[in-house]
Amino acid sequence: xxxxxxxxxxxxxxxxxxxxxARFRYHFENGSTEDVLNALAFYxxxxxxxxxxxxxxxxxxxxxxxxxxxxxEILREIGFTDSxxxxxxxxxxxxxxxxxxxxxxxxxxxxxxxxYPHAPWWDTVIGSTMxxxxxxxxxxxxxxxxxxxxGSSIHDLGCRLAKxxxxxxxxxxxxxxxxxxxxxxxLMQYVxxxxxxxxxxxxxxxxKLVKQVERIICxxxxxWETSYICKPSQFFSxxxxxxxxxxxxxxxYECDFIxxxxxxxxxxxxxxxxxxxxxxxxVSRNWWKSNVVITNLLYLRGFDKL
Numbered sequence: 001x002x003x004x005x006x007x008x009x010x011x012x013x014x015x016x017x018x019x020x021x022a023r024f025r026y027h028f029e030n031g032s033t034e035d036v037l038n039a040l041a042f043y044x045x046x047x048x049x050x051x052x053x054x055x056x057x058x059x060x061x062x063x064x065x066x067x068x069x070x071x072x073e074i075l076r077e078i079g080f081t082d083s084x085x086x087x088x089x090x091x092x093x094x095x096x097x098x099x100x101x102x103x104x105x106x107x108x109x110x111x112x113x114x115x116y117p118h119a120p121w122w123d124t125v126i127g128s129t130m131x132x133x134x135x136x137x138x139x140x141x142x143x144x145x146x147x148x149x150x151g152s153s154i155h156d157l158g159c160r161l162a163k164x165x166x167x168x169x170x171x172x173x174x175x176x177x178x179x180x181x182x183x184x185x186x187l188m189q190y191v192x193x194x195x196x197x198x199x200x201x202x203x204x205x206x207x208k209l210v211k212q213v214e215r216i217i218c219x220x221x222x223x224w225e226t227s228y229i230c231k232p233s234q235f236f237s238x239x240x241x242x243x244x245x246x247x248x249x250x251x252x253y254e255c256d257f258i259x260x261x262x263x264x265x266x267x268x269x270x271x272x273x274x275x276x277x278x279x280x281x282x283v284s285r286n287w288w289k290s291n292v293v294i295t296n297l298l299y300l301r302g303f304d305k306l
Contacts, residue, residue, distance in 0.1 A: 002255045004259055005306055008059065008293045011266030016290040023294055025080055036078050040071060041087055048090030056287040057119035059280060063094060065106035069136035083147045095140060096154040105137040117280035134182040138165040139183040142190025160186060160198060166200040174212050178230040181212055185235055204240060214246040221253060227260055228272045231252045233295060238302035255305045268292050
């Protein structure tokens with residue numbers, strides 16, 4: 001057990017939310033899937049969607065697509081795909097309900113968020129020009145394809161949205177928004193895992209995403225520690241990834257960067273901040289640190305550095 005891991009573990013045990021502690025234990029201490037699910041369930045609402053600052057940049061207790069997307073990321077992280085479980089069944093119920101959905105995409109911004117502490121990019125006014133249409137819809141469509149029963153109405157919806165998301169992406173240029181790119185990477189992965197590669201030209205999507213990821217990763221490593229930029233770990237965490245070969249040097253560099261920039265308390269710096277609600281941001285910042293700890297440790301482990 002190296003010093004980086006030990007310091008990171010100390011930070012988690014001293015600071016993490018129960019959910020993130022359960023995630024840490026799942027990945028590094030043979031913790032159970034059930035513990036993660038039990039902690040995650042406290043963020044789910046009666047309508048099946050998620051809120052309550054699950055994604056720490058929004059303290060809105062009401063369900064929203066972006067908070068629900070964050071829940072799907074945690075389920076993916078622990079490899080949980082049981083569609084009959086209350087959490088996954090609830091997510092599918094929320095997505096099928098039509099709430100926060102215009103028939104083409106789920107809204108990344110919801111009005112009720114404005115009433116609670118939140119980052120400026122989740123504000124319905126300030127954030128209205130900061131997002132692309134298929135974030136998080138492309139990812140949620142992929143989740144549906146992987147989880148929902150084939151032939152169900154929600155699965156049919158997922159198929160339609162996945163094809164529309166693909167068409168939209170292939171008929172435009174490259175994105176600057178790392179969140180949207182991540183959603184398309186997930187869509188690609190979900191479609192493959194669901195065995196539905198005939199849904200659209202999966203190889204064309206792969207080819208474009210390989211070029212897209214190489215373009216969007218910030219090559220100026222001098223700003224990595226202080227700026228909200230895109231690093232390889234945003235998209236992959238091992239040398240087996242299709243994105244590794246075109247980003248080999250900078251991906252290996254990120255391992256050294258992680259090791260060399262760990263703070264004394266075992267965490268890593270957060271490179272973004274809120275404009276308003278400084279007290280709440282101090283809390284959310286600490287929550288984000290636990291997430292970054294887990295992400296960084298998984299990256300190091302994926303590159304055989306732990």
